[in-house]
Amino acid sequence: MSQLTCQEWSYHRRVSLRIAALGLLAQQPGSGYDLLRLFEQSMANVWPATQSQLYSELNKLADGGLIEVSAIGPRGRKEYRITDAGRAELRRWVNNPADDPPFRSPRLLRIFLLGEVSPSQAREHLAELAGRADGEIARLEKLRTEIVSENPDDGLFYGLAALDYGLRLNAMEAEWARSVIDAIDAR
Amino acid sequence: MSQLTCQEWSYHRRVSLRIAALGLLAQQPGSGYDLLRLFEQSMANVWPATQSQLYSELNKLADGGLIEVSAIGPRGRKEYRITDAGRAELRRWVNNPADDPPFRSPRLLRIFLLGEVSPSQAREHLAELAGRADGEIARLEKLRTEIVSENPDDGLFYGLAALDYGLRLNAMEAEWARSVIDAIDAR
DNA sequence: TCCCTCATGTAACACGTTACATGATTTC
DNA sequence: GAAATCATGTAACGTGTTACATGAGGGA
Known part of the structure; x- marks a missing residue:
């Protein structure tokens, strides 16, 4: 029962926005709102993101222990920062290009x-x-x-x-x- | 009520396997099984398909009147062929590259x-x-x-x-x- | 008879989009 | 006080993957 907690992260390798968000948080902490602007500015050419998906991915990442809330600001702002587990996961993904999704154009x-x-x-x-x-x-x-x-x-x-x-x-x-x-x- | 029948086909433009299957049937009639092999052989480099999705797309295409069953063979084999509406839809898609999904790599x-x-x-x-x-x-x-x-x-x-x-x-x-x-x- | 190929389908899940919804804070 | 911006979330749907399930027909 409940095999869905920690193993999840090693199962699904075809993962994407999750990784992009993790990558941005690896460079500096920030809120969902901050990340959203970073996506628009720097990363949109490589991985566009929608607001909706980003917030839910951040929650999933936090649930999985790959990021954590480092501060709470006004308006319910949650500032996230990457954890050691998150950095490890990021490195693992970068080093494992084998299982990318198939090329579709x-x-x-x-x-x-x-x-x-x-x-x-x-x-x-x-x-x-x-x-x-x-x-x-x-x-x-x-x-x-x-x-x-x-x-x-x-x-x-x-x-x-x-x-x-x-x-x-x-x-x-x-x-x-x-x-x-x-x-x-x-x- | 039931706005989901015909308009559907003009709404969703980010469509893909649907179009690939339609394109193969435009060249020659065939069953789901035939198409599957064609995908593996010729189209896999451009648009890989899974068995599961293909069969359900064929049913949806038939429901939408873009293809029709032209013959029934042994083992429940259904041979499909493209309809005029299907050809029109295919041509519309080919001529409308504007709304392709965003580039993600x-x-x-x-x-x-x-x-x-x-x-x-x-x-x-x-x-x-x-x-x-x-x-x-x-x-x-x-x-x-x-x-x-x-x-x-x-x-x-x-x-x-x-x-x-x-x-x-x-x-x-x-x-x-x-x-x-x-x-x-x-x- | 047994096995391989032919042939189709369902269910559960992951990822992404669009639209909708809500409320707090700052700025004019 | 009104408006813009900051800030987060939910729900419904479309598309793709994996795994599972079923059965008919042909050849050894």
Whole structure:
């Protein structure tokens, strides 16, 4: 009975917002509200979060002993901080990439099904994809400039690495989309 | 009362396995069991499916009139085929990329949190990523050779385009991972 | 007959979204 | 005092996974 208390944390490895929240709390304590803004600002590019889910995950994390309330402020504000168990869990997750969820991409699925629409519609769709990727590149480059100027030390080293991934991904995507357009034209 | 019948299909746009199944049935009729094998073979790289979900989605699709049972075989086998409404829905989805779910990547989240482990562990993790990407490239290239040799016509044009995306993605990832390793070494 | 493949389904759970609900504190 | 912001929560639903369950047909 009640096998659901502690083992839970080792069972479900396909875990996500839980980890993202844990990761933010590993850097500094904060309330749900604080975390929400951190998600919007820094982590949204990697892991968007909704308010609703965040608060319930924080409660679950606290129930599981991975975080704890470090202070109570006005308006019922609960400031959380990570525990040793939480840090261990975070490290375990980072070191175990084996069991990530399978790769799923609505974008690629759409490409797969592009034969269902006319060639001109397909070309248009791909051109939009390429344009969107160009826009993303511009946005991310601006973001990088801001981050670099506001953080002279390299405290955000890995954040910038992730950003670089985004830049390369979008460059690849734009190039690829245009190559498919060329292939359609050459058909 | 009962607003849940037909409008449903226009409301939920973040739809996925539903569309993938519809897309396969658009190419040829088949049973749930047939589709399952098609998912494993051709579509697993783009949209993996579990047996359980597939069968219930097929029932929902049939309830919604997007597919219909075209024949009943031995062992209760139900062969489905797409309807006109189904084709229309499929085309609508392909033409409306705007409301795809937000981009989420456990892989990138892990990079973001790589500061939690030691530099040597981080380097090792990135090396594994690069190696895995190399392996994926080999696998996809083999797959492409098979597809090209078995399909002299270009009936799988968009399938090959999706495959090319996968190749470029993995090449990008390997290159990126190695560049981050270099950056760690240079720190 | 026994086993493998074909063939479909149910139940419980995990994760994420949207919408709704509530109230305290600060600021103008 | 009104409004914006801070701060947390619940409920219902959609989608995906795992495990379990069932049975028919074909070949050794």
